[in-house]
Amino acid sequence: MLIFKKFVFFACLSVALFSCSGNRQQQAQVAEGEQVTVVELDNLLAVAEQETGNTVAVVGYVTHTCKHSGKRCFIVGESREATIRVEATGDIESFSSDLEGSKLLIKGEFKERRLTKEDIDKMEEDVNQKKEEDGSAEACEAEICNINEMRQWMKEHDKEYYAIYYMDGISFEKLDSE
Numbered sequence: 001m002l003i004f005k006k007f008v009f010f011a012c013l014s015v016a017l018f019s020c021s022g023n024r025q026q027q028a029q030v031a032e033g034e035q036v037t038v039v040e041l042d043n044l045l046a047v048a049e050q051e052t053g054n055t056v057a058v059v060g061y062v063t064h065t066c067k068h069s070g071k072r073c074f075i076v077g078e079s080r081e082a083t084i085r086v087e088a089t090g091d092i093e094s095f096s097s098d099l100e101g102s103k104l105l106i107k108g109e110f111k112e113r114r115l116t117k118e119d120i121d122k123m124e125e126d127v128n129q130k131k132e133e134d135g136s137a138e139a140c141e142a143e144i145c146n147i148n149e150m151r152q153w154m155k156e157h158d159k160e161y162y163a164i165y166y167m168d169g170i171s172f173e174k175l176d177s178e
Helices: 003-020 039-049 118-134 137-156
Strands: 024-029 032-037 055-065 072-076 083-088 104-117 163-176
Touching: 032 039, 039 055, 039 104, 039 163, 055 083, 055 163, 083 104, 104 118, 118 137, 137 163
Parallel strands: 032 055, 083 163
Antiparallel strands: 024 032, 055 072, 055 104, 072 083, 104 163
């Protein structure tokens, strides 16, 4: 009977989430009844410019927590394609390594850091210098590939910068019991 109730609850929740139009955003109550925008992580980057500076709630799976300080974690959405970094701020003292693999609802401020063409040129210069100094061509090729992807993104989006999106996490709730 409990499984049936959970199924009905998740079915209703799914209908509610997918019935939203456009970018699949909705309002939800998170922590003490406060209303915040819920954005599916897989769709967040599509609305990133609109959400920058806003408090949002995102559901995602923790792929990594910083072992030394626990001050950041990385989460992915259902498709495992979109990734975002979450900084521990607000009520979050740190992200424990035992959260890896867990599904979390994280509330926080969605932010943007911009890398200019000059920043990216400097990165490429540093990588090429590193390649000459220590011969680590394989690692450097991956970095050059990332740099080229940044430049391609700038061209495709007609921007003079490359946007890096992240969240300053305010609070989180573990959604699974694992």
